[in-house]
Amino acid sequence: MITGIHIHNAAPQNEEWKQLLIQTLPERSPFENGDTLAFSRLSGRIMGTPSDETDYYIYLYELSQMENMHILSETLDKTIASDKFQAVQNIHMLNQKENGLSVNRLVAFLDRDQLIAGHSNPAMHRHIRQSLMKVLQTFITSHAQGTNDPDFRRLLLDIVKWSLNHLHPWMEQADISRQMPRVIWYGNGTKSNIYFLYYLMLIGCDVLLFHPEGKDLMKEIDPENEHSFVYTYPAVSSLEPFPNEKPERKSTVAYRSTKELDTILHHEGSQLYKPWQFRGHEPVAITLKTTYDELFLLAKEKAFIRPNFLVDRKRVEIPNLFAKVNGISANKKEYWDRLHTLVDYEESHVVRKFPFTNEVTANYQFHYSHCLTKEGDIDPEKLVMSNVWQYKHLPEEVQASMAQRISSMVRNPKFLTQGTETLEQVQLYLFTQAVHLQPELLRLIQTFDYSQTIPKLILYHTEMNGELTRSDAAAIYFLNELGIDIILYNPPGHRDIELFIEENQFDVHWLENMVFQQEFIEPSPLRRFFNRFTK
Structure with missing residues (x-):
């Protein structure tokens, strides 16, 4: 007679999870079937797709054809009998009346009204109850209002529905000493979906979450991978419908080899990046602190060459420049040569008249x-x-x-x-x-290939060419957030951007001479001629 349940969390290496998924509990290690039933559950998040995504969808289809394999994302039954619905409502109303029931009392009421899955073995029945208590406690811990959180009623109702519609019949049919329910979830999920999958994991079911786009649905609930492993494929693909028919294998050996080579050469850490490879990533500016001389050395470098460039599966950290140059250096030729070099970059947009934006005054x-x-x-x-x-x-x-x-x-x-x-x-x-x-x-933003050449906004502001307004500063601030280089020249050394943006957000370089009424000096025709042939 089983009097206790002890569950180990399998931690497969590489793609061992595929083999573990088809093994019975006695075939896995460790396993014990005495007074205590001890076994390994397989819980994991499968992120992205292999190089050939056709193989991925063929595998998913083959899983759906296996006996006792539950593709829950495609078969979720959201119905509930009216008497069960009313019973959940009564418990929720009592929870509100008492300003939050304890987890023990909540589960006791649910068990009393037969609103949770049960099992003929008392040890497993007790384990199912305790697992639900852990789930509810996790929700309470991560929500400031606990059971009074607006999402709690929906979560409680959904867990009851899916426990009665899915978990209870699965557990009734399962030989718990040989094989626990095996559950597949594909694609996106609601908060209730995620908590129910977490519940299944705690009970000891095999649960695998597949997301071809690489989204980690369990990250907030299981940030330390305590209850589930993470396996990451080398590529990501768009979220297609779950395959109801076996996909045809159309790719050739040469095509698959090319895809694999492409993944090896152009992965996030390779520094061999394709054009627009990270267009779907979120750009995050990492504004560099530089000396005046470094400003011009870094300005000509592509993003991935600069220090602190970093890319992962979702974000690109872009080392950009945000600086103000006050005054004009004693070496005027060097000053203008450097400024003209910045202006002449193909990716530069130059502002010499202010304001350069139209302030929106409507109430939004x-x-x-x-x-x-x-x-x-x-x-x-x-x-x-x-x-x-x-x-x-x-x-x-x-x-x-x-x-x-x-x-x-x-x-x-x-x-x-x-x-x-x-x-x-x-x-x-x-x-x-x-x-x-x-x-x-917008053109600066649209032409920005995050790992390559960084667009530049060059502003030349004097006491003669207008006032840099707050709406100008807001646009500058936003472009900096996107990772675009911004260099503001102010020959008389007057305050402008400092009036609107916190000064620790940009570098300020003071040159030797404060110069007034300094018109912008255009690059010489000869310089432009040579630049045309050196680009």
């Missing part, structure tokens, strides 16, 4: 509020789908990057308040200006 509070999450941050997906979004003509990846950086910029702005302005008003201001960029600034 409604649009801003509509894009916020419950936590008060901008949801990039909501922003891109909103009526206020002006950039739908741009490639989807560019839109996603812009929306992500707007969210990041607004969440923790390094932008100065004006007068009695509040932080919330600053956030609204940045949001409003960021969704109305000028066409020439």
Whole structure:
């Protein structure tokens, strides 16, 4: 008679998980079947796809044809009997009335009303209850309002539904000393989906989550991989429907070899990057602190050559420049040669008249509020789908990057308040200006291949060519967030960008002479002629 349950978490190497998945519990190690039933469960997150994604979908289809293999993402039964629904409602109302029941009492009420899966073996029945308690406690720990969180009612109802519709019949049919239920989840999932899969893992079911785009659905619940392993394929693919028929193998041996070689040569750490390889990644600016001389040495280097360039499966950390040059150096020829070099770069956009943006004064509070999450941050997906979004003509990846950086910029702005302005008003201001960029600034963003040449915004500002306004500063701040190089020249050394952006966000280089009424000196025709043939 089994009186205790002890579960080990399998930690397969490489693709050993494929073999473990088809093994019975006695074939796995460790295994013990005495007073205590001890076995290894296989719980993992399979990220991305192999070089040939056809093989990936063939494997998924073959899994779906195996006996006692449950493709839960495709078969999820969301129905619930009215009496069970009312019982859950009553427990939830009691939870609200008492301002949060303890986990023990919650599970006791659920068990009393037969709202959770059970088992004929008392030890397994007790284990199922204890696993549910761990799941609910995990939710409470990670949500400040605990069981009073707005998502808790939905989570509780969904776990009850899926426990009765899936887990209970699976456990009734399973020989727990030979094979626990085997569950496959494919693609995206809701919070309730993820917590239910976590519940299955704790019980001891084999659970594998597949996501071809490389999204880690379990990261927040299991950040240390304590309950599930992570296996990462070398490539990522778009999220296609789960294969209901076996895909045809159309790729040739040469094609698969080319894909494998491409993966080896152009992976994130290879430094042999293809054009636009990271267009789907989120750009994150890592603004470098440099000396005045280093500024010009680094400006000519591509992003992946610069120090601190880093790329992973989702993000590109771009070492960019953000500097202000006050005054003019004693060696005027060197000063103008360096400035002309920056201006002559093909990827440079030069501003010599201010303001160079149009300030938006309309009230965008409604649009801003509509894009916020419950936590008060901008949801990039909501922003891109909103009526206020002006950039739908741009490639989807560019839109996603812009929306992500707007969210990041607004969440923790390094932008100065004006007068009695509040932080919330600053956030609204940045949001409003960021969704109305000028066409020439959009071109800088759209032509930015994150690992390659970095676009440059070169600004030449004197006391004679207008005032650098707050909307100009907001645009500069946003471009810096995207990783674009920004160099602002101010020959008289007057304050301009410092009035709007925190000074620790950019370098300030003071040259020897403060010069007034200094017109911009155009590069000589001879210089432009030679530059044309040296590019």
